[in-house]
Structures are given as C-alpha cells and as structure tokens.
Amino acid sequence: MTQETEITPMTEPQPEPPAHDALSEAAADPAAQRGVETHVVPEHRERKGGKTDAVFHIDGVGVSYSGKPAVRDVTFDIAENEITALIGPSGCGKSTLLRCLNRMNDLIPGCEVSGHVGFHGEDLYGPRVDPVRVRTLIGMVFQKPNPFPKSIYDNIAFGPRVLGVKGDLDEIVERALRRGALWDDVKDRLKDNAYGMSGGQQQRLCIARCLAIEPDVILMDEPCSALDPISTGKIEDLMLELKERYSIVIVTHNMQQAARVSDKTAFFTVELSEEEHRVGRVVEFDDTEKVFTNPADPRTEAYVTGKVG
Amino acid sequence: MAVDPGLPGAARTQLAVAGARATTAAALNRKGSGPRVQEGLFLALLLLAVGFALAGLAALLVWSFVEGLPRLDANLFTQGPSSLHPETAGFRTAILGSVYVIGGVIALIVPLGVGAAIYLEEYADKTRWWNRFIELNVQNLAGVPSIVYGILGLAFIVRGPLDIGFVAAAGSMTLALLVLPTVILAAREAIRAVPPSIREGALALGATQWQTVRRQVLPAAIPGILTGIILGVARAIGEAAPLLLVGAVTFVTVNPSLFEGRFTTLPVQIFNYAGRPQEVFHELAAAGVIVMLVVLLAMNSFAIWLRNHYEKKLS
Amino acid sequence: MAGRDITASGSRATDGRPRLEAVSPRYGEKAIFALLALCAAISVATTLAIVISLIVPSIGFFGEVPFADFLFGTDWAPTFADATFGVLPIVVGTLTVTAWALLVAIPVGLLTAIYMAEYAPTRVRRVVKPVLEVLEGMPTVAIGLFALYFARPLLEDIFPFLPWGGPFAVGVAGIAVGLMIVPLVSSVADDAMRSVPAGLREGAYALGATKMKVSARVVFPAAISGIVAAIVLAASRAIGETMVVLLAAGATPQLVAPWDFTESIQTMTAFIGTTATGDIATGTITYDTIFAVGALLFVMTLAMNMLAIRLVRRFREVYE
Numbered sequence: 001m002t003q004e005t006e007i008t009p010m011t012e013p014q015p016e017p018p019a020h021d022a023l024s025e026a027a028a029d030p031a032a033q034r035g036v037e038t039h040v041v042p043e044h045r046e047r048k049g050g051k052t053d054a055v056f057h058i059d060g061v062g063v064s065y066s067g068k069p070a071v072r073d074v075t076f077d078i079a080e081n082e083i084t085a086l087i088g089p090s091g092c093g094k095s096t097l098l099r100c101l102n103r104m105n106d107l108i109p110g111c112e113v114s115g116h117v118g119f120h121g122e123d124l125y126g127p128r129v130d131p132v133r134v135r136t137l138i139g140m141v142f143q144k145p146n147p148f149p150k151s152i153y154d155n156i157a158f159g160p161r162v163l164g165v166k167g168d169l170d171e172i173v174e175r176a177l178r179r180g181a182l183w184d185d186v187k188d189r190l191k192d193n194a195y196g197m198s199g200g201q202q203q204r205l206c207i208a209r210c211l212a213i214e215p216d217v218i219l220m221d222e223p224c225s226a227l228d229p230i231s232t233g234k235i236e237d238l239m240l241e242l243k244e245r246y247s248i249v250i251v252t253h254n255m256q257q258a259a260r261v262s263d264k265t266a267f268f269t270v271e272l273s274e275e276e277h278r279v280g281r282v283v284e285f286d287d288t289e290k291v292f293t294n295p296a297d298p299r300t301e302a303y304v305t306g307k308v309g
Numbered sequence: 310m311a312v313d314p315g316l317p318g319a320a321r322t323q324l325a326v327a328g329a330r331a332t333t334a335a336a337l338n339r340k341g342s343g344p345r346v347q348e349g350l351f352l353a354l355l356l357l358a359v360g361f362a363l364a365g366l367a368a369l370l371v372w373s374f375v376e377g378l379p380r381l382d383a384n385l386f387t388q389g390p391s392s393l394h395p396e397t398a399g400f401r402t403a404i405l406g407s408v409y410v411i412g413g414v415i416a417l418i419v420p421l422g423v424g425a426a427i428y429l430e431e432y433a434d435k436t437r438w439w440n441r442f443i444e445l446n447v448q449n450l451a452g453v454p455s456i457v458y459g460i461l462g463l464a465f466i467v468r469g470p471l472d473i474g475f476v477a478a479a480g481s482m483t484l485a486l487l488v489l490p491t492v493i494l495a496a497r498e499a500i501r502a503v504p505p506s507i508r509e510g511a512l513a514l515g516a517t518q519w520q521t522v523r524r525q526v527l528p529a530a531i532p533g534i535l536t537g538i539i540l541g542v543a544r545a546i547g548e549a550a551p552l553l554l555v556g557a558v559t560f561v562t563v564n565p566s567l568f569e570g571r572f573t574t575l576p577v578q579i580f581n582y583a584g585r586p587q588e589v590f591h592e593l594a595a596a597g598v599i600v601m602l603v604v605l606l607a608m609n610s611f612a613i614w615l616r617n618h619y620e621k622k623l624s
Numbered sequence: 625m626a627g628r629d630i631t632a633s634g635s636r637a638t639d640g641r642p643r644l645e646a647v648s649p650r651y652g653e654k655a656i657f658a659l660l661a662l663c664a665a666i667s668v669a670t671t672l673a674i675v676i677s678l679i680v681p682s683i684g685f686f687g688e689v690p691f692a693d694f695l696f697g698t699d700w701a702p703t704f705a706d707a708t709f710g711v712l713p714i715v716v717g718t719l720t721v722t723a724w725a726l727l728v729a730i731p732v733g734l735l736t737a738i739y740m741a742e743y744a745p746t747r748v749r750r751v752v753k754p755v756l757e758v759l760e761g762m763p764t765v766a767i768g769l770f771a772l773y774f775a776r777p778l779l780e781d782i783f784p785f786l787p788w789g790g791p792f793a794v795g796v797a798g799i800a801v802g803l804m805i806v807p808l809v810s811s812v813a814d815d816a817m818r819s820v821p822a823g824l825r826e827g828a829y830a831l832g833a834t835k836m837k838v839s840a841r842v843v844f845p846a847a848i849s850g851i852v853a854a855i856v857l858a859a860s861r862a863i864g865e866t867m868v869v870l871l872a873a874g875a876t877p878q879l880v881a882p883w884d885f886t887e888s889i890q891t892m893t894a895f896i897g898t899t900a901t902g903d904i905a906t907g908t909i910t911y912d913t914i915f916a917v918g919a920l921l922f923v924m925t926l927a928m929n930m931l932a933i934r935l936v937r938r939f940r941e942v943y944e
Contacts, residue, residue, distance in 0.1 A: 454864025
C-alpha cells in the first residue's frame with residue numbers, strides 16, 4: 001500500500017451543504033490547489049459509535065466474492081441530506097460497496113462483507129438485522145432503468161402493496177410521481193405499460209417507485225449511464241431536489257456529474273493485492289470541490305483531470 | 310471429422326482457429342468456379358436433409374389421414390372396442406381413459422413442476438452440493454426411457470409402497486413422473502428468462518423473496534411455463550409404453566374411473582388395434598391416430614403461438 | 625431531517641434509531657421455501673425409487689441366474705418352461721435398431737442443424753423449427769403404425785431384392801426411430817453451433833472463406849462437443865424407444881448381423897413391454913427378469929445421458 005503516513009482525522013460532516021460556487025472559486029485560485037495536504041483517507045479511524053448525524057458510518061469495510069477480495073479498507077461517513085458520489089475507474093468496487101449499504105450483496109452467493117457499516121448508529125450487519133427490512137429503509141436505483149413489465153401505476157404501487165402500507169394508494173402513487181417529477185408527464189396514462197416510456201422517464205419512474213416506500217436513503221448505481229444528456233440533466237435536477245428530504249449516495253462514471261451534483265466525493269482506485277487480485281480501495285474522500293480542484297492524492301488528480309481512467 | 314471430444318476447451322478453440330486458418334488459406338487459393346459449384350452442392354445437400362425430415366413428417370400425417378379417414382365418424386367416439394363388430398368399434402373408453410389419466414397428470418405436474426423450478430431458479434444456493442445434485446438429477450431423469458418409468462409405476466405405485474392397483478390414477482402418477490423433468494426444465498428456462506433486474510428492483514423495494522417471485526417473476530414467466538406444461542402434457546397424451554406396465558389393458562368395454570377398475574388410453578388402444586391382423590383394425594388405429602394428432606397439433610400450435618407472443622413482449 | 629414523515633412506514637423506533645429487525649417472523653416465507661424444496665426433492669425421490677425398484681428384484685433374479693450367463697448368454701427364452709436367460713440377443717437387437725436409427729439421424733440431423741444454424745433465413749427458421757418440434761413430439765405409437773403399414777411396404781417396393789419375410793423388419797423399425805430422433809439431433813446440434821461466437825465466423829469470412837467452409841471447418845469443429853452430445857442423446861433415446869420397435873421390429877429374440885435389414889428381432893424395451901402386459905405373477909423368475917432387463921437398460925441410458933450432459937456443459941463453459 002502506497003499510502004502517505006501523515007494521517008489526520010476526517011472533518012465532521014458538515015450540517016449544511018457547501019455552497020456550490022465554492023467549486024468555481026477554488027478552481028479559479030491555483031494557489032488553493034496546493035494548499036492542504038491533510039485530506040487523506042485515514043486508514044484506522046476510531047469509530048464514532050452512536051452518532052446519528054451521519055447516515056452511514058463505513059468503517060474498515062471489505063467485500064469479497066467467494067474468498068476473492070473486491071474492495072477493502074473502506075472508511076468514511078455519509079452525511080444526511082447530502083449527495084455523496086463514489087467515483088473511480090471501472091472494477092474499483094464502487095458498486096460493490098454501494099450494494100453493501102442496503103444488503104443487496106446478500107443476494108450474491110459467496111459474497112462476504114467484513115468491517116462495520118453503521119446505519120444511524122445501528123449495525124447494518126448485526127445478527128438480528130433483517131435485510132428485507134433494511135431495503136425498505138434504504139432504496140436503490142439501478143444502472144439500467146428496470147421498471148416492472150406492468151402499468152405505471154402498478155410499478156409505483158408495488159412497494160406500498162408488499163409492505164402492506166395503509167392509506168389511499170392513489171394518493172401515495174400521485175405523491176411519489178410528483179416527487180419523482182413525473183406526474184405531469186404520466187398523469188393521463190397511469191394504466192399504460194411502463195415499457196412504453198422513454199428511458200429517462202423509466203429511470204424517473206424507478207426513482208419515484210423507490211420514493212413511494214419513503215426510504216431514508218436512496219442509493220443510485222450509475223443511474224444516468226444508459227440515458228441521453230437531456231434525461232441525465234432531468235435526473236440530476238431531481239437529485240438536487242430530493243436531497244432536501246433524502247440522503248443520496250450515487251456511483252457514477254461521469255466526472256462532471258459528480259462535480260455538478262455531489263457534496264462529498266469518495267475516489268476509488270484499483271490495486272493489485274498480494275495474491276494478484278484486483279482490489280478496490282478509497283484513496284480520497286472529501287468535499288467534492290476539494291477532490292476536484294485540490295486533490296490530496298496524485299492518483300485522484302490524475303483521474304479527475306482525465307490523465308488516466 | 311474425427312475430433313476427440315475429450316479435448317480440453319482451450320485445445321478445441323485452438324482447433325477451431327486452426328480450422329479457420331486452413332479454411333481461409335484454402336479460400337484465398339481458390340481458382341475458377343469450383344468452389345461456387347461446391348457451395349451449391351453443399352446447400353443442396355442441406356436442403357435435402359431438411360426435406361427428408363419434413364417429408365417424413367408430411368408422409369406420416371398424410372398417410373394417417375388417408376388410412377383413417379373412412380373410419381372418422383361418430384362411432385369412433387361413441388363405441389367401445391369390439392372384436393365381433395370391428396366395423397363399428399371405436400375409442401370411447403380409451404378417450405375417456407385418456408381424459409382421466411391426463412387430468413391426473415395435469416393436477417400433479419403443475420404444482421410439482423412449477424414448484425421445483427421455482428426452487429431451483431430462485432431459492433437454491435448453487436454452491437451447495439445437494440442443489441447441484443438435484444439439478445443434475447432432473448437432467449438425468451429427462452433422459453430415462455419411458456418404459457423404465459413403467460417399471461417404477463409397477464413396482465412402487467401399482468404394487469409396493471402405494472399399492473393402488475392397476476387403475477387410471479396409477480397411470481396418471483407414472484406419466485406425471487415421466488414428464489415432470491421436462492416440465493421442470495422448461496419452467497426453469499422460462500423463469501430464467503425473466504431479467505434479473507426485475508428481481509433486483511422488487512427486492513430493493515423491500516419485497517420478500519416470495520413476494521418477488523409471486524408478484525413479479527411468476528407473472529412474467531407464466532407464458533413460458535405454460536408452454537412447458539403444454540408440451541409436457543402433449544407428451545403424456547401420446548405416451549403408451551409405461552402404461553402397458555401399470556395396467557392399461559387393451560380391451561376395456563366399460564367407462565373407466567380414476568381409482569377403480571381397469572383402464573385404457575387412446576395410444577394404448579391404437580397399439581392394440583394396430584397389432585391385430587385384420588385390415589379393418591389398421592384403419593381404426595389410423596383413425597385413432599388422427600384424433601390424437603388433431604389434439605396434439607392444436608396444443609403444439611397454441612404453445613408455439615404463446616412462445617412467439619411472449620418472446621416479442623419481453624424483448 | 626426535520627419534518628420528514630418517516631413514521632408513515634414505521635421506519636424508526638421511539639429512540640430515533642432505525643428498526644432493522646424483521647417486523648414479523650414471516651413463517652409463511654419459511655413454509656413456502658420448505659414446500660418448494662419438497663417439490664424439487666421429489667425428483668431425487670423418483671430416482672431413488674427407480675433404483676430401488678430395479679435393484680431389489682434384480683437381486684432375486686441374479687440369485688437364480690448367474691451374472692455371466694445373463695450378460696454373455698446368447699439364448700433368450702425367459703418365458704419358456706425350459707427357460708434360458710442369455711440377454712445378448714435382445715441387447716444386440718436393441719443396438720441394431722439404434723445403429724439403423726443413427727445411420728438416418730446423424731446425417732439428416734446434423735445437416736439440418738447446419739442449415740438451421742448457418743443458412744436458414746429467419747423466416748424459414750421460424751417455420752421449420754416448430755415443424756421439427758411437432759415431429760419430435762409425435763406419439764411413438766403413431767410412428768410405429770406408420771412404419772409397419774406405410775414404410776415397410778414402401779421399402780419393399782424400393783428394395784425388392786432384400787429377403788423380406790414377415791411383417792416385421794429391424795431395419796424398418798430402425799429407420800422409423802431414426803426419423804423420430806432427427807429433431808433431437810438437429811435441435812441440440814443447432815444450439816451448439818449457434819453458441820459458437822460470431823467472432824470466429826467473422827474472422828474466417830473476413831479472409832474470404834465461403835459459407836460452406838465456415839460452416840464445415842470453423843463452426844462444426846468449434847461446436848463438436850455439443851454435436852457429440854446430440855448424437856449420444858439421440859442414441860440413448862433410440863435405445864429406450866419402445867412402441868415403434870414393439871410394432872415394427874417384431875418379437876423374435878435372435879442374434880442378427882447388423883446388415884440383416886429385414887429380420888425380425890426383439891429389443892430390451894420390447895421384451896419388457898410384451899412380458900409385463902400379461903397377467904404376470906409377482907415373485908416368479910419371469911417377473912424378476914423384467915427388472916433385470918430394466919436395470920441393464922437404465923444403466924446403459926444413464927451412462928450415455930451423463931456423458932451427454934458433461935459434453936453440453938463443456939461447450940457452455942467454453943463459449944458462455
């Protein structure tokens with residue numbers, strides 16, 4: 001491991017999202033880019049048990065598939081009502097880590113998670129934790145839009161129905177679609193099959209579907225990678241709107257997207273382990289503008305400036 | 310082409326690559342119109358082969374119709390077997406027997422076949438040896454000769470542990486076990502064709518595994534599963550060999566019931582008529598074949614329509 | 625966080641921490657799992673039952689008939705008063721039918737598969753494939769009837785110089801079984817050839833190879849394990865076929881030479897089919913004979929199926 005030895009504890013997650021123009025300011029000031037050398041991911045940080053202003057405490061997390069490590073030593077916090085972006089070259093374990101956060105990894109035989117993932121202070125991998133229950137609190141949007149082959153209405157209503165949510169289903173569906181910025185597009189064709197929608201609409205439907213069960217966090221796994229720029233723009237606007245109510249973790253390949261929407265960014269790289277496996281780990285986690293304008297690690301800089309990856 | 314099937318994969322790929330190289334080298338050296346003639350002859354050979362198979366089927370269908378047409382009348386459905394009056398004998402008891410037996414087959418294979426397929430596709434942890442064993446076992450059972458199922462039926466169902474005697478229900482159970490592997494394999498295919506993203510979508514919304522299967526996977530897989538069931542039932546309708554062992558006798562004059570008395574079925578009755586020396590019985594047998602073929606072709610067409618319809622919808 | 629209504633779905637316990645435990649024990653889910661596993665276990669029980677039902681009477685049989693006499697004896701007359709139990713004649717009968725069947729099914733099936741995989745336009749494929757499936761699903765009793773009363777006279781007209789005797793001929797039965805297994809050969813081989821990566825074909829085409837060369841020298845060798853699997857499966861099906869041979873091959877257990885096209889023979893399946901239909905008493909040696917022959921048939925087809933499954937798995941591993 002080629003990590004710098006100088007380690008300082010990470011700053012507390014900020015209660016207010018930083019102003020967005022900070023990004024351009026920092027970029028305009030080249031001096032600031034060589035400023036602080038201290039924002040390196042701490043490798044062994046003391047766990048802050050019981051604190052609840054962070055949604056997730058990710059502490060020394062590693063994931064392996066049938067004994068082969070895919071990602072390891074991941075440590076950072078994900079703050080409430082912020083958008084946290086996970087970036088890095090392909091195969092670096094971003095999606096793997098994302099899937100740890102709502103225990104979707106449980107579905108893959110041979111997948112093992114080590115380390116600690118705290119969710120509002122509860123151990124996400126505690127012995128009595130029910131993964132099905134976890135997924136009702138932590139929603140997920142996938143790379144390719146995956147609406148069910150049913151009507152738009154039934155897509156939204158599926159979650160509330162299986163969870164046995166009481167209340168007016170029509171109202172729940174309308175609210176979810178409004179929050180998903182889709183209501184005006186589809187209110188007249190709720191009974192139509194969702195497969196007839198455009199890709200961008202399908203993805204917003206998937207987001208709305210997830211909102212219908214009132215999750216706490218929304219995990220997004222490259223949600224725009226299959227979409228055109230206009231649809232991507234709409235989803236990004238939607239994300240910025242949604243972070244008022246939800247915490248969002250997004251995996252993205254798109255540097256600009258991470259810079260545009262996220263408050264915090266974790267940069268992953270791939271390394272060769274002692275056994276010659278490709279293993280992902282986090283080299284930098286910080287405020288997004290810092291990562292993009294003044295990265296502490298040369299690998300981050302090379303990546304965000306487009307030299308590699 | 311003498312190629313050792315025991316070659317490891319890499320060697321075989323090399324072989325294929327070498328083949329590609331030799332082919333292209335030969336192609337680059339070609340002169341004149343020789344290859345074009347060869348090409349034409351090869352295509353003709355291929356069409357001849359396809360034509361042979363299709364002509365065989367056509368001959369079978371046409372012959373059965375021509376041979377059986379004179380006997381295709383109401384007697385065929387209203388009369389039982391008769392040695393004294395072969396010119397008016399029919400298949401009444403055999404058709405009824407088939408209906409009973411197949412009814413039982415459907416009642417057994419739908420829940421068992423679909424249940425096993427759901428287990429293997431949605432629940433079974435493939436890293437466990439017993440699940441891999443079940444898979445292998447189903448594949449193997451699909452290749453066991455039908456007459457061996459007859460032996461099983463005789464030893465375990467008619468006599469032995471179940472001991473229900475030579476009755477239609479024994480025929481149902483035997484045929485159900487016979488077609489179950491086919492139904493399981495087809496239903497698995499259909500379930501596997503449902504994109505994993507749909508499962509992920511449902512599970513990520515906090516649905517339990519059964520909710521996901523019941524509300525998303527099964528509805529999407531139903532047409533494919535139904536196709537598999539139809540093909541399985543079609544096979545059971547035409548199957549005679551195992552029934553010979555579990556009591557389908559060939560001369561039943563009273564209408565059958567499920568758990569009492571001897572029974573016969575349409576293909577067994579056809580077999581019996583076919584084996585008699587008099588020409589009049591051969592015509593009767595061919596007429597029986599027509600009845601059976603009409604039912605089977607209708608089922609097959611429906612299955613094919615269902616599959617095409619469904620393929621279009623999912624893609 | 626303020627003002628968010630997350631209690632609507634009951635996501636937080638009173639102390640503000642999320643409740644991650646299951647809301648209910650969900651016994652239903654567990655019961656359904658058990659039920660589904662039980663359905664799958666029935667297949668294992670079936671195999672077990674087959675093995676038991678074959679082995680137990682076979683033990684009784686081999687208590688009276690020495691194993692070597694059974695396997696290598698050339699005289700098969702188990703129902704006679706002076707019974708002999710040399711199984712070779714009916715094994716050879718079975719293999720003769722199978723050989724004739726493969727002689728038809730291998731060329732026709734493989735050429736059909738090449739046409740379907742490499743040549744047929746999609747529209748032709750969409751018609752021919754279901755038609756072949758109809759042939760595959762054809763009741764064997766119909767094929768037997770067809771063989772006995774149509775194919776037999778037809779072949780006698782075409783080849784009048786053959787020593788035609790009674791109504792039964794092993795070759796006629798073999799060809800009919802061959803027609804029956806053509807779709808099996810073609811569909812498995814077609815699958816194997818279609819799973820050969822397009823890159824291999826394109827590489828050859830790019831260098832100017834003709835379609836025939838690509839099919840015969842690139843695709844065919846690349847799909848060879850699947851093609852062998854198709855043939856093995858078809859052979860196993862032919863060995864296990866009952867109704868066609870019962871109708872068209874006769875019931876004469878005699879050792880014939882492979883070229884005796886017009887001889888009447890008996891196969892293992894036909895023996896079981898004819899002997900077990902009569903009112904046959906349990907516990908007799910004749911009754912046990914059915915199971916001994918069944919066991920031999922089962923072992924033969926099982927070995928072939930296992931081989932085919934391995935071969936299919938192998939080409940899947942290489943290309944998928």
